[in-house]
Amino acid sequence: MIGVSVQGVVKRFGETTALAGIDVEIQPGELFFLLGPSGCGKTTLLRCLAGFYIPDDGKILFGQEDVTHKEPHRRGTGMMFQSYALWPHMTVLENVSFGLEQQKIQKAERQQRALDALKSVQMEEYSARKPNALSGGQQQRVALARALVIRPKCLLLDEPLSNLDAKLRNDMRLEIRRICKEYALTTIYVTHDQKEALSIADRMAVFSQGELQQVGTPVEVYRRPRNRFVADFIGEANFLFGKFQSSTNGFHRIETAFGEIQGVAPVGVILAPGAKVTVMIRPEMLTLVEQAPVVNAIPAKIIGETYYGEVAHYEVAAGGGGATLRVSEINPQHLGGGREGALFAAVRPEDVVILTD
Template sequence: MASINIDNVQKAFGKVMAVDHLNLDIKDGEFFTFLGPSGCGKTTTLRMIAGFYYPTKGVVRFGKKDMTRVPPEKRNTGMVFQNYALFPHMTVFENVAFGLRVRKLGSKELKMRVEDVLQKVRLEQYADRQVSQLSGGQQQRVALARALVIEPEILLLDEPLSNLDAKLRDEMRSEILRLQKDYKITTIYVTHDQSEALSMSDRIAVFNFGVCHQVGTPSEIYNEPANDFVAGFIGEINLLPVKIEKIEREYIYVIVQNGESSSELAVRNAPFNYKEENKGDLALSIRPESINILDKETEGKNIFKGTIEEVQFFGSLINILVRTGGLQLQVNALNSGLSRNLEAGSEVWVELPDEQMRIIPVVNGDGS
C-alpha cells in the first residue's frame, strides 16, 4: 500500500507533448480515476506509474521512494490491461501463479494464495481451464486475480471494462469496487466513460490534450466544473458565452448574447458560482436538470418565455429543447406532473435558478 506523488511530470514523444506539467497526489488506499477523451494523456500517465515509460522531466514517487526510473518489474504494481494480456499458453491457475513463481514462492503457499484469490474473483472452479475457453467477463476476473495475487502496492486498471458488453460492465464495476475495498489497495483507474468515473471513484482527475484540468471528488467535478471542458465532458450542459456586467454583493449580473438582442442574467455571488481569479473568456454553465419549466408566466429572476422545439422521451427522464430568442436551452425533467403534457410547438417559460449557474473560464478548443 502506498501513496503516489507525481511531481511536475512531463512526457514528450518526439515533438508531441503527451503529458505536461502534471502534479498529482494520490492518497494511500484511494480509488483514483484518470478521466478524459482518447489521446488526452491518461494512459501515458498510467504507464509512467507502471514503469513502461520514463518521464521526460519530473519525478514519480511511491510513498517517499523515488520510482522515476525504476524498471517495471521492480515496482510491485499490479496492472490490468485493456485487452487483459492473459498469457494464452497457460491455464487460469498458471496465469495467476505467474507473478508468484517469479517471486519464487514455495509450491504450498503458492497454491494456497492462487486458490484464495480465485475464490475472491469467483473463478475457483475454472482453475484448470485454458484462458481462451473463458468469456470476456471471466477473462477480466483472471486479469484482476493475476494483478491482485502479488499483493501489489498499487493497482493499475487501464480501461478494464471497455471490451465488455453493457450488462457485464455493471457487474464488473461492483466487482472491482468490492475487491478494492477488500484489499484496501491504492487504485488508479483509467477510463473515458464518465459514468464509470463518477460512480466508482473517490477522486477524479480530468485530462485533455496532456493537461490535467481538474482534480476533485465526483460531486465537485460535476457540480463545480473548473472550466468549460470539464463541464462539457462530464454530463450534459448548457454553455452560454457571457460578459460580466456588474458585480454586486448578492448578485453578479451577466449579459448573454441572445440572437439579435441580449438578455441579462443574475447569478448569486458565491465562491461556488464564481471565482474571482477567473480571467479571459467566460461562459455561463447550467445543467439541464437544474432548469425549471413553468407553464405560465411567473414573477422572479431569470425567467424567459420560449417555445418547445423538440421533446425526447427516455422513460424516467424527458429531454426538452427550448428556444428563447436566439438561445437554445436543453432542459431535463423528471417524468411527472407538468412535463408529461409538453409537446413541440407549445409555449413555456423557463427559469434558470440563480444559485445553479456557474461562471467558468473558457479553455476549450486548442487545449491552451
C-alpha cells in the same frame, strides 16, 4: 497502503509533448481516476507510474520512495491491461499464479493465494478452464485476480471495462470498487468513460492535450467544473455567453441574450465588471414551469422531445432569438404535447456556473 506523488512529470515523444509538467497527489487507499479523451496523456501517465515509460523530467514517488527510474518489476505494482493479456495455453489458476512463480513463491503457497484471489472475484469454480472458455466478463475477473494476487502496493487499471457490454460494465464497476476497498488498495484507473469515473471514483483528474485541467471528487468536478473543457467533457451542458455585471448575496449577475442570469463562479475566480464569461447549466438543473420565478427565468418553447423511460430530454427554443437549450426531466409526466401555453426554463442560481475561459 501507499500514497503516490507525481511531481512535475514531463514526457515527450519526438516533438510531441504527451505530458506537460503534471503535478498530482494520490492518497493511500484512494480509488483515483485519470480521465480524458483519446490522446490526452492519461495512459502515458499510467505507463510512467508502471515503469514502462521513463519521464523526461519530474519525479514519481511511491510513499517516500523515488521510483522514477526503477524497473517495472521492482515497483510493487499490479497492472491490468485493456486486452486482459491472459495466456491462452494456461488454465485460469495458472494464469493467476504466474506472477507468484516469478516471485519464487513456493508452489503450495502459490496455489493457495491464487485460489484466494479467484475467490475474491467469484471465479474459483473456473480455475481449471482455459481463457477461451470464458466470457468477456469472466476473463476480466481473472485478469483482476492476477493483478491482485501479487499483493501490489499500487493497482493500475488501463480501461479494464472497455471490452464489455453496457450491463456487464455497470456490474463490474461496483465489483472493482468493492475489491479495491476490501483490499485497501491504492488504485489508479484510466478511462475515457465519464460515467465510469463519476460512479466509483473517490477523486479524478481530467486531462486535455497532456495538461491537467482539474482534480476533485466526482461531485466537485461535475457541479463545479473549472473550465469549459471540463464542463463539456463531464456530462452534458448548455453554454450561454454574456458579460459580468455585479454580485449580489454571493451570486454573480450576468447579462445574456436571454436576460439576466445569476450564478456562482469556481473558487478563486475573480470577475471584473464587463468581463466576458460563459454561463454553464446542466440540462437536469433546468425545470420547465408555467410561472416565471423571480430570477433565472428564460422564455421557452418545446420543439423536440426524446423519451427514455425514466427520463425525457427536451429541446426548447429559448428567449425568442433562435437559440436552443437542452432540458432533462426525471420521471416525465407531460410528454406528447402535454404542456400548453407560455413556459419558462428555470434554474436555481446555485446550479449555474460562471466560467471565464
